[in-house]
Amino acid sequence: MGGFHSVPEDQRYRELADKTGFSLEQIGCLHNRFKQLSHNEDTLRRDDFSKIPDLACNPIQAEIIEAFFDKRNFQSHGVGTVEEIGFEEFLTIMAYFRPPSLNMSEEQREELRRIKLRFLFNMHDTDNDGTITLEEYRHVVEELLSRSGALGRETAKGIADAAMLEVASISMGHMEPDEFYEGITFEQFLKILKGIEIESRMHIRFLNVDTTVLCK
């Protein structure tokens, strides 16, 4: 965060590379982008994110931005949100989107999968109570549909409810009549997304070439 420029960049990059797994070139590119976004400040604020024109069209823009300020995503036991993030945090978030490497053991793959899914889960679980409640789920679906024109909240609600029921049926099996489905826990989240290869699909190709000049 602070004092970023006091340390020689090279060494600093190397530390970050060890920490996040990015290559030095990639860190360089991302750092350029970071500076571009933050207007050469050391930290990024929410305002800086919401000014990105491409992001403005994203239906879940708010969630994405929020993920960058969510302590859970860059500290192991962090809770709550921060107001501004430094480059290291920025990079840590980006590291969630690194592609899996070619030679991975099954355990590593599983671990990577958990990490990535945890990130997604945290995006949904806004109040950090360990479950995605119906309310949170509905919110997500609404956001997803928010760019689709006049579809209305009713549809979103219907979908969220149906999805929730689906999870309940998959994960809870038999429920007693007086039982109540609390919401999707992380374990259940893992379970329902069992089939998709998150580890290989949730990734971005981080280029080694600087593209900041092309970006608005």
Next chain:
Amino acid sequence: MGGHWISLHFLTFVTLTSLLASGAKGEIPPRPINTAGPPITQNNGPQSFPEQTKTNLPLFTVDYSRIQIPFEITLWVLLASFAKIGFHVYNKITIWVPESCLLIGVGLIVGSIMHAVHEEPPAVLSSNVFFLYMLPPIVLDSGYFMPTRAFFENIGTVLWFAVVGTLWNSIGIGISLFTICQIEAFGVQDINLQENLLFAAIISAVDPVAVLTVFEDVNVNEQLYIVVFGECLFNDAVTVVLYNLFNHVAELPVVDAPDVFLGVARFFVVGLGGVLFGFLFGVVASFTTRFTGKVGEIEPLFIFMYSYLAYLVAEMFGISSITAIVTCALTMKYYVEENVSQRSCTTIRHVIKMMGSVSETLIFFFLGVVTITTEHEWNWGYISFTLLFAVVWRGLGVLVLTQIINPFRTIPFNLKDQFGLAYGGLRGAISFALVFTLPDNIGRKKLFITATIVIIIFTVFIQGISIRPLIELMNVRKTNRNLDTINVEVHSRTMEHTIAGIEDLCGQWSHHYWKDKFIKFNNSFIRKILIRDNRAESSIVALYKKLELQNAMEILDSVSADISNTPLDELLPDKKPSSNPKKKFLATDLRNMHDILSKNMYKIRQRTVAYTNKYAMPNDTRSKEILIRRHASIRRSLRPGSFQNQDVARSHKYLSLPAGQNLESQFPPKRMSHVGDGDTMSEMGYPAVRARFGRAQRPSSSSGMPLHMLDTVREAPSSVSLVDEQQPLRDSHSHRAPHLPGTRAPIPRTRNGSSGDNGDTARGPREEEEEEEEQQPLSPPPVWAPARQGEGRAQAPLLRPQWKPRPQPKP
């Protein structure tokens, strides 16, 4: 040879094979240029019968020669189709032996029979017939059912392998064979370089139909699958271009530098020209279907005609017709499928599948027959080296090309994948047809035919049969493709948006970025022009609507069937219609109907999915858990008697399927859990289902049965379920106290506003949705209003799927 003789034969012969043999007797001597033309005039067989009966009106005439060619073609197609039926009678065979092997096998048998009785195979496979009639269906089939999404995500690799790989193989094999030809011991010095290259181009056409089937069965990973698929599609194009090129060059006495340069330039003209033409025709086709709403019967025709037109025009200009038809299919597919009605959509798919399948079947079949019946020129040296080079260059090519492409791929191919790719290089129908249609002035045509047949048989039989055990043994990366839950859809969607967002954030563009841009462009411009109902829809909504609609159709269906077939009083709640034996009969009927329905529904697909089996329709029935929930509510109201069933708990898996017993007997679980074997579409971002379907259905609902009928039906639960649900409701109220209010409460009904009273709170979301759907295009008649107030407890409260209805209503 005479018509009379044939006719007697025809009457006496019983078996199809002998029929064919006799039919072949009347074959036109050498080979017709165009077999599709009316054959009478060319036929020089004696036609003495009419002359003899000049004086009297003949009582019974037979004019076989007149119908000979279409008749024979029909019989051949029939025989090949029978063979296919035969294979599937014994399911186990097709698991271990690819269908193409079996077809060739049957062809071999038929060929031997014909050879034994000294028959000639029908000469339908001329160059013109092949290129104008047999190839287009095969290619259209592949192009139309290509998993678009996976294809575009891997387009670079696919093209790399298809174009560069095929070039690599052709040139590599060609030059190596030319070197071999210099060895005197083989006695093939007369084959020059051009002819070797031509031959190499022919046998480089990889046709991995059999492999795709295997890949599909073992759920091999998406990347590998699509590369093999795309390769088979586009290398057809490359091969045909090369074939024409070398064919032209092979006729030249001397080849100099300008020829080579022109050849290379032509290669690009041919390829890109094909893309352009295909795109053009695709857009026109999509645009046309905007206006075909009123002429539903001929709607599918436009698709075939435009595709074929694209093919023919491309052929006319000498550019790649295969590329043209594939691009055409790719371009129009989504727009057309959105424009045309459900029926037309189904028709289009079936016809394309059918024609493609028939073409391919025939070619394999002929391959078997021709293998036996043609004269072969056997040259050990040349043929074994051809085989060796084909295998070696393929392996080398994959190895080298993956090394080059891997750094550009996010998920690189590992060694196992590469093995799959290399080993999947079966040669097939295209190679055979190409070599068979070589011009006769190629000196060693017979040798080429023999060598090609050897390669095809070797690859199809040995590699085709062994690839499944090998893939399973090696444990190549797998993909799970049967994920049809709403949750998966929602979360994948979120993930994609997140990725796109992060890409925007870090200024890195990849296909997500371009996909995003394209979808935006598509939604704002293209769809407005090409699509009748141009409302942009999120795919989640599309999925949801589709489920809704499907359900609605089923309900309407069953309801109308019930209503039309049962006396009215049976529908009343206090009867037990299930005790009626007549119902049993109905149930099977219904099941059939629903099977048909669920197959024919136009379905959305998730991205993980969706490959098409070359030989099977993409028949995707999706998980219907949620639907069943709503279904149950309606169904239950139809059959309130079953409510008192004790078996309710058994069905708890299906959420609120309290009418378990009855529903299960009517719609056996088989249908619900049926997993489709794949659809090609992965249509994220291509909104799929529109209210149009609903509209199409609705008239039938309103005209087919009086609305008050439905009303009865909907009202019905009030008598039963009010009591039934009181208990769980109370439970939920008392239980809810410690929880956060709001988050877990059953959904309050907002639709009816103030009129939604307490009873309405218990209504499931599905119910709401249904009403919403019904309200959109068809404003509900006032009859419905009173019914709604009191009813509505039929639905399970949300998130309490396991409530049990009381066995008996309390007095």
